[in-house]
Amino acid sequence: MDGKIIAVDFDGTxxxxxxxxxxxxxxxxxxxxKALQQKxxxxxxxxxxxxxxxxxxxAFCKKNGVSFYAINENxxxxxLDGDFSRKINADIFIDDRNVGGFLGWDTIWQILHADGKDYAHQLQNPEAHQNIRRRSKKTFWSKLY
Known part of the structure; x- marks a missing residue:
C-alpha cells in the first residue's frame, strides 16, 4: 500500500x-x-x-508519540482565501461518526493491512469486509437490521 493521507478525528476516535x-x-x-506513520x-x-x-x-498526542502532518488543514x-469549503483532502477518514460507528483500531488496522492487501481490496471484497465486521462489536445499525 502506497502512503496514504489519513484524516483522524480526536474525540471518540x-x-x-x-x-x-x-x-x-x-x-x-x-x-x-505510530505504526501507520512508520508505513x-x-x-x-x-x-x-x-x-x-x-x-x-x-500536546496529548505528541506526549504519546504522535505528531501530525497537518492539523485541521490539508x-x-x-x-485559504475567500469563501471555501473546509473539506480535508484525504484518502481515508477515521472517525467515530462513520456510518456504523467507530470500528476500533484493531479492525481499522485489519481493513487497511490485512494479509498484505491494501485497504481498497478489503473494502471492495465483501467477504473479507464481512469477516472483519463480524469480529467487531455490534453497532447501532447492525442492531436495527
Whole structure:
C-alpha cells in the first residue's frame, strides 16, 4: 500500500468522549497511529476542537508519540482565501461518526493491512469486509437490521 493521507478525528476516535476534557486513549489508538506513520502514511488531525482545546489535544498526542502532518488543514501552513469549503483532502477518514460507528483500531488496522492487501481490496471484497465486521462489536445499525 502506497502512503496514504489519513484524516483522524480526536474525540471518540483517538480518545474516549469527554469533551471539553481529554478522555482516555482508545484501545490501540497511539500504537496504530505510530505504526501507520512508520508505513509511510501521512496523518491529519481532523477535529472540531480549536484554540486552547485543540492545543491540548495536539500536546496529548505528541506526549504519546504522535505528531501530525497537518492539523485541521490539508498540509502544514495551508492558507485559504475567500469563501471555501473546509473539506480535508484525504484518502481515508477515521472517525467515530462513520456510518456504523467507530470500528476500533484493531479492525481499522485489519481493513487497511490485512494479509498484505491494501485497504481498497478489503473494502471492495465483501467477504473479507464481512469477516472483519463480524469480529467487531455490534453497532447501532447492525442492531436495527
Amino acid at each position: 483517538i480518545v474516549e468522549h469527554a469533551y471539553p476534557e481529554i478522555g482516555k486513549e482508545m484501545l490501540f489508538a497511539f500504537a496504530t497511529l 509511510g502514511h501521512r496523518l491529519i488531525l481532523w477535529t472540531y476542537r480549536r484554540g486552547t482545546l485543540l492545543e491540548k489535544a495536539v 498540509y502544514w501552513g495551508e492558507t
